[in-house]
Amino acid sequence: MSDVLKNTLAQHRLADAARFSPTQITLLTKATQLGEEALALALLPLAQQKAQVPVSDFKVGAIAISGSGHWYLGANMELAGQSLNNALHAEQAAIGHAALFDEQHIEKVIVSASPCGHCRQFMHELNQESLMLVLPEAHVMLNELLPHAFGPADLSQSYGMLTAPTGTLAAVNNPDINPHDALMLLAIDEANASYAPYSQNRAGVALQLEGGQICRGRYLENAAFNPGLGPMQLALSQLFLNGYQPSDIERACLVEASTQVQQTHNAAQVLAAACDVKLETVQF
Ligand SMILES: [Zn+2]
Structure with missing residues (x-):
């Protein structure tokens, strides 16, 4: 970073x-x-x-x-x-x-x-x-x-939700990413810090608010699948915990690894329910 x-x-x-x-x-x-x-x-x-x-x-x-x-x-x-x-x-x-x-x-x-x-x-x-x-x-x-x-x-998973090895997604390897786009780089950082040992679907979200604040989210997977936490849900939770509203969102980025499991559709749907901002997505 x-x-x-x-x-x-x-x-x-x-x-x-x-x-x-x-x-x-x-x-x-x-x-x-x-x-x-x-x-x-x-x-x-x-x-x-x-x-x-x-x-x-x-x-x-x-x-x-x-x-x-x-x-x-x-x-x-x-x-x-x-x-x-x-x-x-x-x-x-x-x-x-x-x-x-x-x-x-x-x-x-x-x-x-x-x-x-x-x-x-x-x-x-x-x-x-x-x-x-x-x-x-x-x-x-x-x-x-x-x-x-x-x-x-x-x-046979030796580590846990908070102790996973860091991912290796890098902006330099993806022509779809502007290397000066700080928000997208933050989303990559979150994807690398996410926990997806079962699907390898590393995913991260970064939201920029009108006042310049940033809310982040990362995917936290679960061995039983369904209790896992999506990156957009976590980012919106951060928004509310800090007293902001979805109407404060100015820009939303999601980065994910391209695997059989995908966050993009669900994240876009969740964001659309909250505000009118279109989700920008990049896949690796
Ligand atoms: Zn509960």
Whole structure:
């Protein structure tokens, strides 16, 4: 990645309104006299308030606490006019949020309602020894909620959703890409950081907003396929978590590897349900 892109991205990362640094957490625990878990539970309404729920009117908030000590908010997202298959759950939003910051380990997920089966399967794709879930009324380990699970290890997959090797898609190898198009280069970067061990369909999205802000998304696949998270859904989740609206989107780029599995059609459909911007796509 060029230095200009790195700086642009660093600025947007600092501006993330739904991410807390370890320093902020320390300040908040001191100010509130709450322990970390009590503080996380107290912050859940902040995450819930970011939910987009035109169908269910049921707001779920989640916080993924990463190994680096950063906290990532997530909320459920439903898109009116779309199949429910395109909805995103709060736990997916929080873990996808952590993935976008290249976190490699999730210590705990705090969530306002017991995780559904879909989310249990999604979280199992982390392929971690353990993952603690903190609910308002209980602590429970993921393997207690999902005994005899099917997952990456059953497919001889040694790494997990956050620890995949980086891809090798490069602008220089694709004549369809303008090497000075920063947004498209960001989408390539996201595709390289995506997780698609079963289909090899690396895919990334970058959205540019009217104010110059950028929202990113990357594909996070699943051994059981369906709980996987599409790159456009993750990018739109980032948009809402940061308080923006689809009408703020000025440009949208998707990059993907050309395989039997494809994101382009679904991503374009999801984007079209949200705004009038036409999706620009490039395949490798
Ligand atoms: Zn769920």
